[in-house]
Amino acid sequence: MPPITWHPGLHIGIPEIDEQHEKLTGMINELCLAYAEGRDKAVLSEIIIGVADYAGYHFDAEEKRMREAADPEIEAHLAQHRGFLGRSIGFLLSFVDGREELTVEVLDYLTGWWVGHITGTDKNLGRYLAGRGAAS
Ligand SMILES: [Fe+2]
Ligand SMILES: [Fe+2]
Known part of the structure; x- marks a missing residue:
């Protein structure tokens, strides 16, 4: 479970x-x-609650950008966000509630999904917004 190294290849522009x-x-x-x-x-638990709150805030910000730019991929993109909130974040919150154990597999899935989503779907969003002159 190595940390995610932040680097320019993860930028969506x-x-x-x-x-x-x-x-x-x-x-x-x-x-x-x-x-x-x-x-x-x-x-x-304190870190998890912070992650859950900030993920929601971030997904709302992306949704706003998609709506403003009439992104045709919005529904598929939002479905991915909902899936992540329901599975990974939902599982983490179940740990906070005492209903699940936290495992390395859960954290691996979380980090894998996050990097995959940024480098796939979110990069596509970045290209779309740039093409619409809405990248600032
Ligand atoms: Fe994102
Ligand atoms: Fe996204």
């Missing part, structure tokens, strides 16, 4: 979104590190 991606990447890394260090549940 929209400064607001890139900043949010970098911030959430840092929070996910913090969670993985705390888990690897065996930090207690209170510490992990």
Whole structure:
């Protein structure tokens, strides 16, 4: 479960979104590190709640950009966000509630999804917004 190294290859070219991606990447890394260090549940739970809140905030910001630019891919993109919130974030919150154990597999899935989504769907969004002159 190595940390995600933030690098320019992860930029989608929209400064607001890139900043949010970098911030959430840092929070996910913090969670993985705390888990690897065996930090207690209170510490992990606090980070998880921060990740869940910020993921929601970030997805809302992307949705706003998509709506403003009439992105034809919006529904498929939002379905991916909902899937992530329901599966990965939902699972993390179940751990906070005491209904699930946190495992390395859950964290691997979380980090894999996050990087895959940024480099796939979100990069496509960046290209679309750039093409519409809406990349600032
Ligand atoms: Fe994103
Ligand atoms: Fe996205």
